Amino acid sequence: MEGDPVSEQTRASLPRAAEDEPDRVAARPETLRVEAVLAALGTDAASGLGGEAVRARAARSGPNALRAGPPVPAWRRLLAQFADPLVLLLVVAAFVSAGVWVEESLRDDRAGLPFEALAILAIVLLNGTMGYVQEARAAQAIAALRRMSAARARVIRDGVRREIPATELVPGDIVRLEEGDAIPADARLIEANALRTNEAALTGESVPVPKDTAALATGAALAERRNMVFSGTTVSAGRGLGVVTATGMRTELGHIAGLLNATPEETTPLQAALARLGRRLGLAVLVIAAAMAATIIFAEGVRTVPALLDTLILAVALAVAAVPEGLPAIVTAALSLGVLRMARRHAIVRRLAAVETLGSADVIASDKTGTLTRNEMMVRTVVTAGGAIDFDPAPAGLDRDAERRAEVEAALRAGALANDAVLQRRDGGWTVQGDPTEGALLLAARNAGLDLDVLSRRLARVAEIPFSSERRRMSTVHRDDGRRLVAAKGAPDTVLSRCTRERAGAQDRPLTGERRDAILAANAALAGRGLRTLGVAERSLPAGEAAPPDDSVERDLVFLGLVGMSDPPRPEAREAVARARAAGIRPMMLTGDDPRTAAAIAAEIGIPGDGTVLSGADLEALSPQGLDAAVRTISVYARVAPAHKLRIVRALQRNGLIVAMTGDGVNDAPALKAAEIGIAMGVTGTDVSREAADIVLADDNFATIVAAVEEGRSIFANIRKVLRYLLSSNFGEVATMAFGVLLASVLGLSFTAGELVLPLLATQILWVNLVSDGAPALALAVDPADPAAMTRPPRPRAEGVLTGAMAWNIGFIGLVTAGCCLFVLDACLPGGLVEGRDLPAQGTLAYAQTMTFTTLVLSQLFNALNARSGRASAFVGLFRNRWLWGAIIVTLLLQAAVVYTPLLQQGFSTVALSAGDWLFCTAVASLVLILEEVRKVVARAMRPEVPHAERDVH
Template sequence: MVRIPSGQIGSGDGADAADRETGREIERLPPGAVAAALGVDAVSGLSRDEARARAGLWGPNALRVRPPVLAWRRLLAQFADPLVLLLVAAAAISAGLWLREAVADGSAGPPFEALAILAIVVLNAAMGFIQEARAERAVAALRRMSAARARVVRDGIRREIPATELVPGDVIRIEEGDAIPADARLIEASALRAGEATLTGESVPVAKDAALLAGEASLGSRRNMVFSGTAIVSGRGVGIVTATGMRTELGRIAGMLEETPEETTPLQAALARLGRRLGLAVLVIAAALAATIVLVEEICTLPALLDTLIVAVALAVAAVPEGLPAIVTAALSLGVLRMARRHAIVRRLAAVETLGSADVIASDKTGTLTRNAMTVRVVVTASGRCLLDGALNGQDHDIRLSGEAEAALLAGALANDAALQEHEDHPIIHGDPTEGALLIAARTTGLDAALGRFVRLDEIPFSSERRRMSAVCREAGRDGLLVALKGAPDVVLARCTRERVGDQERPLTPERREAIVAANAGLAGSGLRMLGVAHRRMPEGSRIAPEDGVEQDLVFLGLIGMRDPPRSEAREAVARARAAGIRSVMITGDHPNTAAAVAAELGIAADGAVLTGDRIDALAPEELDEAVRRVSVFARVAPAHKLRIVRGLQRNGLVVAMTGDGVNDAPALKAAEIGIAMGVTGTDVSREAADIVLSDDNFATIVAAVEEGRAIFSNIRKVLRYLLSSNLGEVMVMALGIVLAPVLGLAPSPGEVVLPLLATQILWINFVTDGAPALALAVDPADPAAMAQAPRPRGEGVLTGAMGWSIAFVGLVTASCSLFVLDSCLPGGLVEGTGSPAYARTMTFTTLVLCQLFNVLNARSGEVSARDGLFRNRWLWAAIGVSLLLQAAVVYTPILQQGFMTVSLSLGDWLFCAGVASIVLILEELRKAVVRTWRAAAAAA
């Protein structure tokens, strides 16, 4: 209920008093009492001095705007991620390593590794800044919705002023086409109807009047109030402003947007956890390796200790997948491009993945699941029902109607103030959507010619008290007048004494009246909005006025049922979502019967269970949590209810995708893990608050986006599986190589550091294998079975236990293969060799690179064989080719040989390295086969 703040009366009250309430609910006061309570004369309005004083007390009639976040702060925020900070530290360490080498011998080239890491960090920050760093524009969009001008009465003079100058107590005049500039209590109304879909979700314009309200009333039921940001569809009225700026219903939503924090997406949380764990692992690895070298090699001199520290730090840097942030960003960005081609515009990169993990799609009905266009579905006459389902889109011009149905539609089109304007392939309705639906139905069924024979002479307009409208017309070539009437079925029926049956008129018997009432109740219960239509022939020159009985002794023509129809593709989309383990929930401001009918038709809920806003208000949080687990249809809800529903779903451990198009959806869009707004019919507010905007307003696009999101997350896991297993292999090569140095034939002199690989070689491996191959994995084609799987559990991280075991297995095999080659190339050890340390390191170096290139084929799936779709990703093979060329360059190019201490290898050497490295692929294929067999056996049991 709207309450009158005591500080609004007069200008002498302070700002503190302005926030106190008198307890008087303005909807329950008569117009005179409203004016007295607000300290204004309803005829002359406020004086200029009083208006100026109240403006100083209450401030401008505008929504509060947050100061924009400075660009440099938004850019700096991109470096707050733990993994990004770790990479900055890695770049500094790598630069220190290069600086020492440069000072020591002056032969070091440019610091390629440090520059590469810094480039990755900068690229990641730049892309995040462009895609994600946006100011809080939702409140600014709400502000733009406010009316620019307002017609006000001050000092007894009507004048037009900027809407920002309105104050509580101002008397405003409104008429058809106006945007309401502030919340106001009506004191006069004539055939006034307001479109409040963007505020309440109610698809049908609401009739307004100045009458008192009895009992509690929800936002959509306050018929004697008009609200800022809504529009007048028809009629005119006078109101007294009760609230301006942030105190309006629109302002309350703006406040809710400000108070609703941005949700951390599952991917963001998972990568943050991974960054922290990797940071800790790096420190442990560096310390352990340094201690191992010192103990095993008996290091005691300062130069040797310094070499040991540098090697340990270099290996720690190599253990971090520094390409991960950029590759994840690239994977998401490429997904954004693919989704844009499927009509889903992503405003925040992480939203792509989050949508793929959604458990629930909580959708607004009007304009999202339905077409947001009232459509005639059925005409009921004395001879039966005529279904117009084939004409829902206005394309079927061959609907054959009985004479009764034609007469009913003709009367509905004549008693009508709407107009149609042709626009490309569809008409645009100007006026009331319900009346527009009657005109489209008449046109669709071929009644244009019949309508053209009539000229309107007069009308008796609709009002909320009368609940009907009459039009008086003259028909060309026929004497007399025709009165066409439409309105609430019970009102129309009460004024009829006959009904049309075929081409005749017959008396309305009590039995027929009961049958008509029953038919109306049944159709209304199925969610249709029902109208009754009737007509009457009158002699030329008859007086046209309600008191003259012009709306009596009518001929009942029939009932017309209409509804905002579901989108044709929405049912299939709901079914696809269900197959993917995603529950669809409808949240609407419409009538419960309408919501239940649409939900049943779409397959969202067949049990008819509906939870209304009033019932939600009566539920405790734990009761609401239980209710949202069972109920999938919510009707007559306000913005605060939508937030409570989303929060209740989230407390049940569900990842929520919230869709909508109106102002009333914005807080819930922002609160949900993923907000999806309609781009065509949506408001600026909903688009600014959302993470994804649908350019075609198609519910089916959401399901397509889910599929894309799942594919992207799957590819991110492939990249992680590959990078972590490869980097683990490098760490194990170094650690085991040092511990087992005497066994492998590495015989260091006392106090000397002898390593299986040099620090520069380790960094080169990361440069060669962590770049192009990992990026190619990020664009791997989607698994066709992705939409047959359940959503990923909310608490499940990017890495699972099964992935961890797979990563450890591949890392151990990689290290074993590499150390075997090292041993076989050196004299002594387990396998006798004859090569020099430089040759052995080059062979080990090359084997490790090839192991990782074989591993990239493994990483495409944790269970499916690498043979499946082996050549489907052409970019992967191109990346493998580039990596081989780079490795060949470091082996054969003299300047690189000098920098990386390598020697040339023969073809036989390459074949030997490749043969040993292929063991990584062979053993992983065997492991996958065992896993598949085990899972199949478990499923059969």
């Protein structure tokens, strides 16, 4: 971009708003020259905005984000907790009970307060409040995750390149754009080097749009504004520099978005499955409740209106108690808390469904650079016509050989020129902003004695032919004392194919076939040592010869040498690979490096295989059937293009495997979407790859993927623990009531005809349901991960959240719970099968119901210990979950309050119990734990090794 200073006439043509507010540009910035736009926005292309200007503009323009819909008021979210049909039935039951109380009060002034109605309403309010709090916490967790995974933008401020959250952009910011970036705001282009953008989402244009910096005539349609880039679109190729002209709702995307709400929260497959399970349970329980009500009416001879209303209330309470209505909220809390734990381990989950799938992953197909290795490239060797020179980190042995020094400096100079990275001094050292490979070339040039600042000023860049996965090289054109200098770097074979001469000392000589073979042999030797290699070349154009901005300038190059670099494996990579293999997960490496480099790194970190490496060329030659067979045994793939990754994913899936795939480039997006779990690089990845992924690695580390798998398995296991606990406890309540009615005469529940006599009252059932579905279930949702979780094979994808083994286990515990409760009931009533205990003189029925009520609560607390595993003893890691023990203590205190507090005694029809009564209830309730321990011992003895489906949680 070149042009004259802004004229007074141009300034006069700008709208008054642009003069009054420098953060608002003219309505049509595409019609103005770049200088006019920069002047209107009060910014500078080289240094960007200063801190004070940014703060002032941020205060006026607000965050760079689309306006979300109005937040749902807290009172509406609270009322939504009571919209469930079963909860509404409870409210109706409370009003019915209140009606009965009114009728009794009219007949008897001593009727007292409507304790039953008040107790039901109190339980409804408490349950709704707990649901509201759980949902609010889950929403806060999800919002925190969204903030973690928010888009970022590369800007120039105060003359320094930096990366900031895209929401902090303001008009006048100078943004840098590269291939794969999601464009964060509307911007007028200042520079455009082979820049093309994908604007299909905004304009419907199906092919990438080439961009330039020339001003346009007034009236250009949105799709024709070639000097503008727009928020919500992506860079498909090239690079550029732009000045932000509009942010947030003032962007073209914001105009279209209007008042649309932000992205809605997702319902995961697990939540949908649980919702289906809840509906089926609800339907079944409603049928059972209706049948029980009919049985009570006919078996008990219920005839009076109060007794009929009590029967109705009991049926509704039983239906509500049997359905684990708190399960969805608890599952959401478990997912959100688990996802936050994953975020603390540097795995940012963008889609909750990925958490469920992680436990089923059979294969982790990972990039090498930065994921399995440190992504800290360093030049180790430079091979020129005179031989190899080692770097550690500076070149050795050049002081006495001027010709060798000239060769090495020429090679490193070309690598430093054909380069987009920047070295910055930080904390006493050098940091690289940009590609690590390019940063290594800059560091090597600096260590060899080249002054990079002088080099960039003397040889200013005027054009660029950017790198692409198809070309595998990059070239730049520079001013050189009135001439032009072309610098090129890339894969050695592609660079060498464009060369006709070779630099030897200070002279250039023809590049013979023999020398080509020698260079390729040297390249193979470097690759065999696990080094990544680049070829570098240059060409000086005669004065007057044009340098077209395309690959036609890459001809008749002078080959300068080979650069060998290493990116050592991360220290934790070998251990992470071993853990993945122990968990039945197969690690695979997919890299664009040379096959020998890939084989060396794979062997060093322990990726399985016999040393066989499949290259991209090999993949091209394979049929789909051949590739299906290859992926069963080959775990290392080299020289792969993004299209090859998609083929590999499809082949693995045809073999019935669940694939987690990593990627960082634009063209990786199809493979990331195709894989069951797409994992994008958070540091080196493009915005496009992050948008396509389910998980973003904040540290680009393979060990983080393995840690995320472990967390995913733990989350799914905890959800199963909660499900086992809730369903078995609720089944125990239903069984207690059902068998209590059917066996009423046997148990001694025969009282005056016309009265409703049951093992438990409706309010007691509701209390048990609330207490049992509350604190203990939430505590199980955060149970610590099983240390042996990563020693088991992946969970089959087709396996449901509720397995057959779990269903039998739930039925067994429910029947044991019912047996314990009915035994205590029988022992506390005169008559029946069990000889009665020493009973109080009065209130025998209330005493028996209080004992049964307390036994049921204690049984479910013992069941909470059982639910931590379907096979392992409850005494293994008994005190690992301090939250569970806290929940048990809270539940016991609440039960004591119901038994001893006078007001609650009236509401729940309880009487005070002695210490001996508590011991008797505890001893009987402990059978839930004891008999389940016996069952586990038998199960382990009969089947020491079981399928993963039955190793569901521990």
